[in-house]
Amino acid sequence: MRKVKSVLALVLVIMLVFLSGCGSGGSQSASGGSQSASGGGETLKIGAIYPFTGGAALLGDESFRGAELAVKLRNQKGGVAGGKKIELSKADSPDANAAQSQANRLISQENIQLIIGSYSSALSMAASEVAERNGVVYWELGAISDPITDRGYKYVFRTNPTSSQFAQSEIGFIKEVVPAKLGKNLTDLKIALVHEDSLYGTTVAGFIEKYAKEEKLNVVTNQAYNMNSVDLSSVILNLKKAQPDVVIAVSYLNDAILLTRQSKELGFDVPVFIGSGGGHTMTDFQKALGADANGILNADFPQYEINKSFTPGLDEFVKLYQDTYGTAPRSGHSVTNFMGMNVLLNIIDQVGSLDPDKIQAAARSYKLEPGKSETGWGVEFNDKGQNKLGKAYVTQWTDGKLVTVWPKEAAVQEPKLPLLKWSERK
């Protein structure tokens, strides 16, 4: 029996190799290219590196949906460059190692000349390195770590703002809005930082601390924790001791919910609480916390309650999202990817092909004023490929919705500060 089984197992392994070979062959037509049959024109294939499995799967998928919708919409409207259809080739990359090898696969196996991605900065670093060395354009739509475009690579572009731009927006908001609302001097404000200690949290918090120091703000404590912690009471007790006026948090979803719930349980009230995107702007954050989320501020990618005249096309996007996936967008990651993808599609439209050199040249001279895209961002790339005109907006949870409160041109209401105590939130 044992022998029979081991032979069976051997056969199974061999079958699997063949099976997945077929699977990968079939997947290319299955992904994203549902409209590619019509039109009869040429199909342009773009690689899409996102984490679809593992811990980052939720936001990876949400980010990809934005890019997917942009492609779908463009194909419905007749494609690019006179009828050419776009097709996305999905490449699941749960970690940097996978991103590296998937980039290699897309480039040399599928002869892809353009790769988009990636939500996660670690993936982006790995994949863009491969793209640059192969002379393939890497177009980042959502990862915020600064070094991605600090390296000054020729073929690496990014439409979304970086973590330093995030930090600047947060400090800018605190400077402009908070002192008046709390009736205190800017330099008297006690600011506490709390962040998860992986790449994302460390980078954003590092910039916040740096800019806060430049502005001579008083940072009273800086608490780093592991995002996989299942208990954050010690973090909250440390915060409680510091009695801050403003808490700036950089968290993923898991820890963002825990931080809020345990703050309530332990009775930690703070007049101003600002999240930095990540978990604090997810719909699941609000769903988990209900009324307790009310009043929490966020500096993040654009959300959906925003001055619509400043963000043309946003309503159309939300409707398309709703029709396609049956729910409202789960965070601003989708629209951010949607906007960046549209910029890229416009450039492809101009160029007429996916030729990396032509695309990178066209990108460098591409310009869009602020207030003309779905996110309200303008587009102008600096010499390192970073979009200078992206910025984080400050939003506030109000009755289950993230309402934009800052800057003025995008805002639909005034920020309500100071925050209500936990017992008063309804």
Added chain:
Amino acid sequence: MRGLLSKKSIFLFILLIAAFALPNFLKNKFYMNIVIMVIFYAALSGSWNILAGYAGQLSLGHSIFFGLGAYTSTLLLVKMGVSPWLGIIAALIMSMAVGALIGYPAFRLKGPFFTLATLAFSEVIRYIASFWKELTNGAMGINIPFKPGLATMMFRTKEPYYFIALGMLLLIILITFFIDRSKMGSYFIAIRENEDAAEVLGIPITRYKMYSMLISSGLAALTGVFYAQYILFIEPEAVFNINFSSQIALMSIIGGMGTIFGPIVGAVLLVPLNEIMRSAFSSLNGLNFFIYGIVLIIVVSWMPNGILPTITNQVKKRGLKVSTDRKGAGKIDTAN
């Protein structure tokens, strides 16, 4: 069996020539990358195999030594400009020292408790690497600036990496081969099969466990240095990773623990499989790893000795004469 002219050594010789000639035929970068990853994993898993496959110390913290190697050479390169070739020596020393520090207390533990201890050590080191920002740059990781050259062990093309990896693998195969044929190897296997009996027979078990740890951790450090120079970006989350450790172990387990070529068979099968699975079935997120998990359960429980011993057993049963590299590997599954 006799001397250099046996069928098997001719076969291996041809294989070796083929390996050296491969880059002349394989120009596709993706395949080249996969081949390099196969060799890299085979080497890394081969180093684990000495500790776990031969001496029977089932560690799930092997990424500690791999990561220490990567961090040591990288920090020397980035902070002091020391060539990674010299960094290898520092990495070896660092990794073996930590291996001894971990092994000394942990070898008193048996079976699953040793495994759990290695898991815990691995987690502790990961937390420290994330927290000690002054030294390791914390979670932001270290980005190695790309300066191609022989001295910096960085190259524009994949071929040099291929040969370095191949050299590494050959070294590990050779060392495993000598262990396999030596008294030390017999002691390792004696310890693996029955520790108490080995002790009664007068084998200094702690000393020999330590030997296996030192060899194993040193070789893992070597692969770590290579990895850092190949990927050019290291971070605690990626290099001190428990899942990574179990991947390393899995290659040997699938291929055949305690055999010279088991880790290679495992890597040849699993690395491409992982690559393919990632892009296969992309219509439903998670389906690829779901299948992977199920297959893992079935293969490991139906073929507990791994592929290589299973095949050689089958062949033997049919009465064909095939020499094996196994030494008592078939017995692993009866050890409790």
Added chain:
Amino acid sequence: MGEIIQVLISGILVGGIYALISMGLNLILGVVRIINFAHGEFLMLAMYLSFFLYSVWGLDPYVSALLVVLILFVFGLFIQRIIIQPILNTSATVKIFVTLGLSIALQNFALMLWRADFRSVHTAYQTAVINVGTVAVSIPRLIAFIVAIIVALGMYLFLNKTLVGKAIRAVAMEKRAAALMGINVKRIYLLAFAIGSAIVGLAGALLIPIYYVFPTVGTLFVLISFVVVVLGGMGSMLGAFLGGIIIGLVEAIAGVVIAPGLKEAVYFIIFILVLLFRPSGLFSLGKGSEEVGLK
């Protein structure tokens, strides 16, 4: 002063949750002698069950707990019969990697069916607290803590006072002798594994009001439960309970005194120290760990 008490209370309450999750693992490890790497995924499934019973039929997690426990009991029987039983006589390596495969499969099964979204329930008492002076005590955590005590005591009585319980202990101590005494060892394994899963089912039901569920939620808890089991002493229910409390306390205190970023490292170091100096665990009777049964 209030602050110190708050740290201690928070630590103890979290410890209750750890204890609850670990007691099931403890039984499985102590009796069936298998390191179940899929234990976290059992917890995840229980939490999803609890969530769906709430969202589809509006059943309060505390009410549906019994149902979840039953389903997980059956699930445990199934897994033990189909997957674990065939590999009982193989090496530790095989056991570890089979359960690891199970963990990967279950995680991605959840991802396929329910996507990566975070799900949570809404109940009135969810963030309710009792304030004693300046010290806040979370009610759902307190409930989980009390249930953990009840489970620990209940299991203690079950294992020591009932015939089946004594049979389980006999198998844990010396399975050959137990078999000679006419105990059906396979059936005891089935039972122990199923009870272990049922307890983790209960843990899931009690955790969902405090926490939330997503496909990889189990990975956050699985290593902690290993630590707790070894710390407390394999097979000792009281040990698992006290081990959970100790880890909870250590984590809370280290987070305040040292740094939140290192609190997990601290309990892993304690874990290593215990392994080295008292491998049989703090609350077992001091025999070599592999020989320790349910004392």
